[in-house]
Amino acid sequence: xxxxxxxxxxxxxxxxxxxxxxxxxxxxxxxxxxxxxxxxxxxxxxxxxxxxxxxxxxxxxxxxxxxxxxxxxxxxxxxxxxxxxxxxxxxxxxxxxxxxxxxxxxxxxxxxxxxxxxxxxxxxxxxxxxxxxxxxxxxxxxxxxxxxxxxxxxxxxxxxxxxxxxxxxxxxxxxxxxxxxxxxxxxxxxxxxxxxxxxxxxxxxxxxxxxxxxxxxxxxxxxxxxxxxxxxxxxxxxxxxxxxxxxxxxxxxxxxxxxxxxxxxxxxxxxxxxxxxxxxxxxxxxxxxxxxxxxxxxxxxxxxxxxxxxxxxxxxxxxxxxxxxxxxxxxxxxxxxxx
Amino acid sequence: xxxxxxxxxxxxxxxxxxxxxxxxxxxxxxxxxxxxxxxxxxxxxxxxxxxxxxxxxxxxxxxxxxxxxxxxxxxxxxxxxxxxxxxxxxxxxxxxxxxxxxxxxxxxxxxxxxxxxxxxxxxxxxxxxxxxxxxxxxxxxxxxxxxxxxxxxxxxxxxxxxxxxxxxxxxxxxxxxxxxxxxxxxxxxxxxxxxxxxxxxxxxxxxxxxxxxxxxxxxxxxxxxxxxxxxxxxxxxxxxxxxxxxxxxxxxxxxxxxxxxxxxxxxxxxxxxxxxxxxxxxxxxxxxxxx
Numbered sequence: 001x002x003x004x005x006x007x008x009x010x011x012x013x014x015x016x017x018x019x020x021x022x023x024x025x026x027x028x029x030x031x032x033x034x035x036x037x038x039x040x041x042x043x044x045x046x047x048x049x050x051x052x053x054x055x056x057x058x059x060x061x062x063x064x065x066x067x068x069x070x071x072x073x074x075x076x077x078x079x080x081x082x083x084x085x086x087x088x089x090x091x092x093x094x095x096x097x098x099x100x101x102x103x104x105x106x107x108x109x110x111x112x113x114x115x116x117x118x119x120x121x122x123x124x125x126x127x128x129x130x131x132x133x134x135x136x137x138x139x140x141x142x143x144x145x146x147x148x149x150x151x152x153x154x155x156x157x158x159x160x161x162x163x164x165x166x167x168x169x170x171x172x173x174x175x176x177x178x179x180x181x182x183x184x185x186x187x188x189x190x191x192x193x194x195x196x197x198x199x200x201x202x203x204x205x206x207x208x209x210x211x212x213x214x215x216x217x218x219x220x221x222x223x224x225x226x227x228x229x230x231x232x233x234x235x236x237x238x239x240x241x242x243x244x245x246x247x248x249x250x251x252x253x254x255x256x257x258x259x260x261x262x263x264x265x266x267x268x269x270x271x272x273x274x275x276x277x278x279x280x281x282x283x284x285x286x287x288x289x290x291x292x293x294x295x296x297x298x299x300x301x302x303x304x305x306x307x308x309x310x311x312x313x314x315x316x317x318x319x320x321x322x323x324x325x326x327x328x329x330x331x332x333x334x335x336x337x338x339x
Numbered sequence: 340x341x342x343x344x345x346x347x348x349x350x351x352x353x354x355x356x357x358x359x360x361x362x363x364x365x366x367x368x369x370x371x372x373x374x375x376x377x378x379x380x381x382x383x384x385x386x387x388x389x390x391x392x393x394x395x396x397x398x399x400x401x402x403x404x405x406x407x408x409x410x411x412x413x414x415x416x417x418x419x420x421x422x423x424x425x426x427x428x429x430x431x432x433x434x435x436x437x438x439x440x441x442x443x444x445x446x447x448x449x450x451x452x453x454x455x456x457x458x459x460x461x462x463x464x465x466x467x468x469x470x471x472x473x474x475x476x477x478x479x480x481x482x483x484x485x486x487x488x489x490x491x492x493x494x495x496x497x498x499x500x501x502x503x504x505x506x507x508x509x510x511x512x513x514x515x516x517x518x519x520x521x522x523x524x525x526x527x528x529x530x531x532x533x534x535x536x537x538x539x540x541x542x543x544x545x546x547x548x549x550x551x552x553x554x555x556x557x558x559x560x561x562x563x564x565x566x567x568x569x570x571x572x573x574x575x576x577x578x579x580x581x582x583x584x585x586x587x588x589x590x591x592x593x594x595x596x597x598x599x600x601x602x603x604x605x606x607x608x609x610x611x612x613x614x615x616x617x618x619x620x621x622x623x624x625x626x627x628x629x630x
């Protein structure tokens with residue numbers, strides 16, 4: 001690990017842009033925050049607002065070709081992205097990337113994109129409105145093993161730049177940086193600790209997770225909750241760890257030069273037909289079962305054992321988007337109070 | 340890295356077998372070829388020689404997509420294999436209008452099949468319903484081939500009706516070697532039951548079948564509608580077969596077969612990777628704690 005001090009962040013942005021396509025969260029004219037590619041010399045200020053969509057589509061594409069069939073044989077169609085940097089990822093989204101790195105470790109499509117990416121994390125020094133990252137060990141400070149470079153805002157608009165691995169160190173090569181004093185790391189720890197203290201009381205989430213894993217929540221409770229699930233897939237689309245997908249084929253080209261593409265696309269376990277078989281046998285035909293299955297996947301102890309953490313990173317996007325008001329905060333409060 | 344790319348196969352032949360069902364024969368193209376051109380384009384990318392009874396493959400009908408089917412006969416030395424397929428949804432409907440000689444795709448073998456080594460010397464009762472007989476065909480063939488003088492193998496096969504019965508040739512062949520009980524849910528008024536037939540479900544004749552074992556049955560293999568399997572498993576436990584010696588093959592919708600698409604998981608168990616064969620001991624835990 002190396003630590004540096006930087007006065008002007010735009011120097012780092014410009015340096016990285018010489019090697020990578022640089023993506024950063026930008027606020028658009030409609031007050032929406034989203035990941036956008038930056039033109040060279042644009043040097044947008046670094047925002048600490050969580051974007052509406054996480055960075056998962058950079059690696060696990062919402063819609064992509066897996067292969068083509070030319071009438072004779074099948075050919076893999078791996079993506080070939082140019083090197084890119086995600087600049088200013090918050091810790092919750094970085095934790096989700098680590099989670100998906102583990103889940104998709106043997107998936108060639110995910111890895112083809114992931115190998116091309118440099119992750120630059122940004123510490124949160126103030127709690128956000130919906131987040132509870134500290135409750136689920138996903139923030140507010142960037143975890144060392146989740147980013148190649150970590151940025152930490154200091155006083156006087158200065159930045160602490162921390163490289164966590166060889167990839168991060170190599171990316172900074174050629175940039176003139178002043179080495180920082182180690183005591184600034186201690187200051188970082190104190191700032192992050194204070195930020196954790198400033199979060200609202202989320203103990204109802206911890207208690208609800210225990211209750212969820214006790215196996216004592218009744219089917220009728222889940223059914224009551226599921227009345228409010230519209231099956232819109234808002235939660236699964238925005239959830240940075242959700243990874244379920246469907247596949248299908250389309251035919252493209254002229255009749256003489258026909259090519260069949262097999263594609264995969266994001267799916268949602270909250271759709272009624274998600275598990276329905278051709279015979280119409282459906283193990284999750286009951287909406288309560290689907291809602292339970294989703295939350296079990298986020299907080300079930302058996303998944304914790306597999307991934308060494310919860311499937312939820314505490315970003316709170318599901319709460320923000322759910323039209324039925326059964327996002328994470330609402331669900332966990334109801335489990336805690338009434339289940 | 341996982342390989343999502345199918346090998347090319349030829350639809351060699353099929354015979355109609357029961358209502359809206361066919362027994363298909365496929366052949367892996369370039370099965371034993373390994374020259375550079377074939378490696379680049381179409382040599383086999385999967386370990387077909389390793390296929391075990393109860394495992395499955397993903398059939399790719401190029402204009403539609405993929406779905407999981409079990410082998411009734413795994414790939415032989417010529418790369419030929421068979422599968423019993425019922426016309427049910429979009430993919431099988433597209434398959435059923437394809438002519439012999441058509442080029443399709445296949446990936447596999449996938450999953451955990453029947454525990455052949457563990458059960459090979461046991462007294463076995465097999466309970467199958469409808470299409471559920473398909474994943475057992477290769478296993479029953481193997482078990483019969485290696486049956487010892489002291490060993491007993493009994494099959495209960497249930498179907499909705501006489502015309503819905505599948506795998507007629509196979510059952511006729513097995514009938515020479517083992518005891519088979521047939522059950523039919525629905526009977527035509529004029530139909531006269533044969534000696535080995537009865538009206539009802541496999542569970543209805545289970546106690547009779549178990550009582551007729553010379554030495555008690557020690558292992559049970561089940562495949563069919565889940566409700567039937569659960570009910571049969573409970574009855575088997577009551578009859579003294581322990582839950583770790585009762586095995587069930589589970590069907591789930593699958594898009595990837597390699598533990599990624601999320602469609603098939605039951606709690607933390609992926610039916611594609613950890614199954615489709617589970618012991619009743621494993622499955623009970625999953626059923627009681629899963630949505």
